[in-house]
Amino acid sequence: MAVYTDVAAEDLSAFLAAYEIGELLSYKGIAEGVENSNFLMHTSRGYFILTLYEKRVAAGDLPFFIGLMEHLAKNGLTCPQPVKNRAGEALGKLAGRPAAIVTFLDGMWIRKPSAQHGAALGEALARLHLAGADFPMRRPNALSVEGWRPLFEAAQGRADRLQPGLCDTIATELAHLEQHWPRDLPQGVIHADLFPDNVFFLGDRLSGLIDFYFACTDTLAYDVAICLNAWCFEPDHSYNVTKGRALLQAYGRARELSSAERAVLPLLARGAALRFLLTRLVDWLDVPPGALVKPKDPIEYFRKLRFHQAVGTVRDYGLD
Amino acid sequence: MAVYTDVAAEDLSAFLAAYEIGELLSYKGIAEGVENSNFLMHTSRGYFILTLYEKRVAAGDLPFFIGLMEHLAKNGLTCPQPVKNRAGEALGKLAGRPAAIVTFLDGMWIRKPSAQHGAALGEALARLHLAGADFPMRRPNALSVEGWRPLFEAAQGRADRLQPGLCDTIATELAHLEQHWPRDLPQGVIHADLFPDNVFFLGDRLSGLIDFYFACTDTLAYDVAICLNAWCFEPDHSYNVTKGRALLQAYGRARELSSAERAVLPLLARGAALRFLLTRLVDWLDVPPGALVKPKDPIEYFRKLRFHQAVGTVRDYGLD
Numbered sequence: 001m002a003v004y005t006d007v008a009a010e011d012l013s014a015f016l017a018a019y020e021i022g023e024l025l026s027y028k029g030i031a032e033g034v035e036n037s038n039f040l041m042h043t044s045r046g047y048f049i050l051t052l053y054e055k056r057v058a059a060g061d062l063p064f065f066i067g068l069m070e071h072l073a074k075n076g077l078t079c080p081q082p083v084k085n086r087a088g089e090a091l092g093k094l095a096g097r098p099a100a101i102v103t104f105l106d107g108m109w110i111r112k113p114s115a116q117h118g119a120a121l122g123e124a125l126a127r128l129h130l131a132g133a134d135f136p137m138r139r140p141n142a143l144s145v146e147g148w149r150p151l152f153e154a155a156q157g158r159a160d161r162l163q164p165g166l167c168d169t170i171a172t173e174l175a176h177l178e179q180h181w182p183r184d185l186p187q188g189v190i191h192a193d194l195f196p197d198n199v200f201f202l203g204d205r206l207s208g209l210i211d212f213y214f215a216c217t218d219t220l221a222y223d224v225a226i227c228l229n230a231w232c233f234e235p236d237h238s239y240n241v242t243k244g245r246a247l248l249q250a251y252g253r254a255r256e257l258s259s260a261e262r263a264v265l266p267l268l269a270r271g272a273a274l275r276f277l278l279t280r281l282v283d284w285l286d287v288p289p290g291a292l293v294k295p296k297d298p299i300e301y302f303r304k305l306r307f308h309q310a311v312g313t314v315r316d317y318g319l320d
Numbered sequence: 321m322a323v324y325t326d327v328a329a330e331d332l333s334a335f336l337a338a339y340e341i342g343e344l345l346s347y348k349g350i351a352e353g354v355e356n357s358n359f360l361m362h363t364s365r366g367y368f369i370l371t372l373y374e375k376r377v378a379a380g381d382l383p384f385f386i387g388l389m390e391h392l393a394k395n396g397l398t399c400p401q402p403v404k405n406r407a408g409e410a411l412g413k414l415a416g417r418p419a420a421i422v423t424f425l426d427g428m429w430i431r432k433p434s435a436q437h438g439a440a441l442g443e444a445l446a447r448l449h450l451a452g453a454d455f456p457m458r459r460p461n462a463l464s465v466e467g468w469r470p471l472f473e474a475a476q477g478r479a480d481r482l483q484p485g486l487c488d489t490i491a492t493e494l495a496h497l498e499q500h501w502p503r504d505l506p507q508g509v510i511h512a513d514l515f516p517d518n519v520f521f522l523g524d525r526l527s528g529l530i531d532f533y534f535a536c537t538d539t540l541a542y543d544v545a546i547c548l549n550a551w552c553f554e555p556d557h558s559y560n561v562t563k564g565r566a567l568l569q570a571y572g573r574a575r576e577l578s579s580a581e582r583a584v585l586p587l588l589a590r591g592a593a594l595r596f597l598l599t600r601l602v603d604w605l606d607v608p609p610g611a612l613v614k615p616k617d618p619i620e621y622f623r624k625l626r627f628h629q630a631v632g633t634v635r636d637y638g639l640d
Contacts, residue, residue, distance in 0.1 A: 009428035009521075025426040025522065028360055031349035040348055040360060042426060047362075106345040106362060108329035201329075202345065 005037040005052050007095050012041075012050075015094045018085040019101065021045050035213055037097075040104065047104035049080060052097040057213055059098050064139045065212050066090045066100060068132070068189060075131035077124075078208040080105060107200025107207035115246035118231045120206040121199055122247035125191070125227055126254030128209065129220045132189025141192065141216040143275055145181045148174055151278040158285050162298060166281075170274070173305065177271050182219065182264045190223035191215050195230040221261040224251060225268035228317060229276065229304050237303040245318025252319075262319065266311040273308055277301035325357040325372050327415050332361075332370075335414045338405040339421065341365050355533055357417075360424065367424035369400060372417040377533055379418050384459045385532050386410045386420060388452070388509060395451035397444075398528040400425060427520025427527035435566035438551045440526040441519055442567035445511070445547055446574030448529065449540045452509025461512065461536040463595055465501045468494055471598040478605050482618060486601075490594070493625065497591050502539065502584045510543035511535050515550040541581040544571060545588035548637060549596065549624050557623040565638025572639075582639065586631040593628055597621035 006029075013024050022045035030049075032038045037052040053062060066082045070090070073081040080102035082090035092099050110117050141147070152174055159167040191198075193214035200208045224247075232244040251257070257265075280298035287295050311317070326349075333344050342364035350369075352358045357372040373382060386402045390410070393401040400422035402410035412419050430437050461467070472494055479487040511518075513534040520528045552564040571577070577585075600618035607615050631637070 006431075008431035010431065012428075024428070026428055026520075028348075029351035030360070031351070040350070042367075108332075108344070108346055111328040111330060200346075 004054050005095050005097060007037075007039065007050075007052070011095060012039075015092065015099070016043070018087065018092065019083065020086060021048060021083060021101070032210075041101075048083060049102050049104055050094075050099065051102065052095060052099050054097065061139060062091055062098055062100070064137050065215060067137055068135060068212055068215055069102065071135045072128065072131050077128055077131050078105065078206075079212070080208075080210055105200055105208040105210065107202050109197045109199060110201055111196070113196050113231055113243070115240075115243045116204050117196075117201065117206075118243045118247040119250035120201070120204070121194070121227060121231055122250030122252075123254050124199070124206050124209060125194060125223060126251045128191060129188055129223065129255055135189050139216045141190070141218040143192070143214070143279065144218055144222070145177055145271060148274060148278055149178070151282055155278065155281045155285055159281060162281070162284065163302065166302065169302070169305075170277070173270065173274055173309070177267070177274060180267060181271065182260075182267070185219045185221055185261055185264065186258070187217060188220050189215060190218045190220060190226075192218065192223060192226060194223070194227050219268070220255075221257060221265060222268045222272065224248070224257070224261075225265060225272040226275075228265075228269055229272050229301070232317075233304060233307075237300065237307075239307050239317075241316075241318040243318075248314075248317060248319045257319075262314045265314045265317065266308055269308040269311070269317075270305060273301050273305035277305060324374050325415050325417060327357075327359065327370075327372070331415060332359075335412065335419070336363070338407070338412065339403065340406060341368060341403060341421070352530075361421075368403060369422050369424055370414075370419065371422065372415060372419050374417065381459060382411055382418055382420070384457050385535060387457055388455060388535055389422065389532055391455045392448065392451050397448055397451050398425065399532070400528075400530055425520055425528040425530065427522050429517045429519060430521055431516070433516050433551055433563070435560075435563045436524055437516075437521065437526075438563045439566040439570035440521070440524070441514070441547060441551055442544075442570035442572075443574050444519070444526050444529060445514060445543060446571045448511060449508055449543065449575055455509050459536045461510070461538040463512070463534070463599065464538055464542070465497055465591060468594060468598055469498070471602055475598065475601045475605055479601060482601070482604065483622065486622065489622070489625075490597070493590065493594055493629070497587070497594060500587060501591065502580075502587070505539045505541055505581055505584065506578070507537060508540050509535060510538045510540060510546075512538065512543060512546060514543070514547050539588070540575075541577060541585060542588050542592065544568070544577070544581075545585060545592040546595075548585075548589055549592050549621070552637075553624060553627075557620065557627075559627050559637075561636075561638040563638075568634075568637060568639045582634045585634045585637065586628055589628040589631070589637075590625060593621050593625035597625060 016024055022043040025042045027039045027041040030038050030040050035056045036054050039050040041048045041050050069079055070082050072079050083101040084090045090100055152170055156167050198211040232240050234240055277298055280296050283295045284298050336344055345362045347359045347361040350358050350360045355376045356374050359370040361368045361370050389399055390402050392399050403421040404410045410420055476487050518531040552560050554560055597618055600616050603615045604618050
């Protein structure tokens with residue numbers, strides 16, 4: 001749960017004086033996003049989200065995120081739209097932190113997504129990739145294959161506390177991925193964290209995408225692999241081929257996966273599983289005993305990795 | 321920061337089907353209240369607050385709280401108004417917990433209240449006491465003088481870790497208060513926790529009171545004493561007599577304090593200081609090292625207690 005920084009009403013009102021969004025009527029710290037402090041503001045002009053960027057987000061990356069949301073919104077994707085102040089700036093400073101205001105999106109995230117939700121997600125993901133194609137800024141993915149070994153080194157001495165043999169499995173997988181990771185697939189803007197809690201629905205209709213703070217320039221099909229992991233497994237860790245097919249087919253209707261992308265999807269899915277296994281593992285080992293925040297279970301992603309290791313071709317994911 | 325329980329959109333939509341508040345468009349866990357999980361909901365009919373009552377609130381007390389908010393709202397006090405479902409019930413069950421929906425109030429709480437804010441608070445407090453006069457339900461105050469010794473016993477062995485001599489000071493004060501606590505002053509509904517974060521303002525106008533989950537039947541002037549402690553001290557722990565006078569005079573204009581109430585106000589203020597010193601002390605000692613939630617500082621209330629011990633008459637608070 002987020003909200004790390006308290007903002008005084010007096011300070012927020014002064015900050016908003018530079019914007020043309022009306023008079024502040026209320027604001028509440030909200031439990032959304034795990035990296036930043038977020039507030040839902042009500043002003044005489046409507047509802048807005050205020051984000052204070054905490055230390056885990058590099059200030060130098062903010063123009064990329066803000067610019068990307070603006071670019072995507074202009075290109076027809078429903079996502080939060082940065083609100084500029086009178087000086088034309090979308091990025092300000094509040095409570096000693098970089099701060100931005102974005103428009104408020106209705107919609108709710110689905111705890112148990114169906115194949116239909118997965119199809120909507122697949123289409124939105126392809127549209128995100130297409131809309132991002134002419135975005136001029138670049139941001140390397142710090143959590144792609146080059147970033148995994150440092151995470152492993154931070155965790156390896158303690159990984160077996162979670163499950164005996166975990167350390168060896170990761171070491172072998174990491175070496176394999178480092179050797180075989182594809183370098184020549186189509187690249188572009190990827191969301192890189194499009195889990196169900198970042199995708200809003202109104203009924204069965206996808207109403208918007210949020211939380212672009214892992215977005216970066218990377219292999220587009222890797223983003224598909226991240227979503228396969230995040231959307232197509234059941235709570236018992238089994239892969240649901242109906243959901244996978246729905247997601248992949250819907251993606252393909254908007255942006256066709258090349259044969260090269262299809263061939264390497266199982267490898268990308270292993271990489272995506274390892275990436276979340278590693279970050280969850282580090283978070284898990286870093287949380288002090290007795291803390292009120294319960295970190296996400298790394299073993300969920302260990303099981304997904306095991307599944308992808310046994311996959312032969314993209315047919316196993318539901319694509320013909 | 322609150323939000324202990326996650327609620328699935330699917331479950332919330334099903335829950336709302338029993339209400340006539342329109343279609344659910346969005347909801348966010350909000351950081352408000354420390355005892356319960358709160359969500360700000362947007363429906364096609366407007367904005368509402370959903371509260372899930374966590375374990376620290378006794379289910380048997382909920383009809384008192386809900387009934388009180390309803391009673392006060394009917395009597396012209398701006399506070400959250402419980403929303404009933406089609407069966408006429410204001411209390412339901414969601415995610416395994418008692419749950420209630422109340423109307424959303426605009427306004428913000430003031431981090432650095434002025435004398436003007438204090439005067440608005442004093443008037444609202446008196447109006448709350450008057451509006452509660454004919455509320456038929458009763459709820460004993462578990463955190464009045466009878467409740468302090470058990471708290472002290474839970475903390476006394478470790479109290480001196482915070483400040484040497486703290487344990488002795490509390491023991492002496494507690495014995496004094498138990499012996500001299502007044503029993504014959506006017507009683508009625510008190511809020512019992514009317515700190516600045518439970519009082520909303522729009523500009524300098526008080527726009528509503530929230531969080532009635534410590535409300536109970538007790539000595540009215542004790543509620544005044546709680547507010548003197550919560551509103552009239554500066555960050556350096558000094559008492560601001562201008563703020564105290566503004567609060568007490570505004571209260572008196574709406575509900576005059578009797579000479580008996582005025583005479584015993586210093587003693588009630590000592591009791592109020594001890595009550596928050598004790599609950600903060602217990603919370604402080606209970607938080608595991610390394611936890612992300614920082615408990616409130618008990619020493620702040622130790623300093624306030626020291627101030628009140630030196631007070632002679634109500635003149636020292638700013639009243640003539």
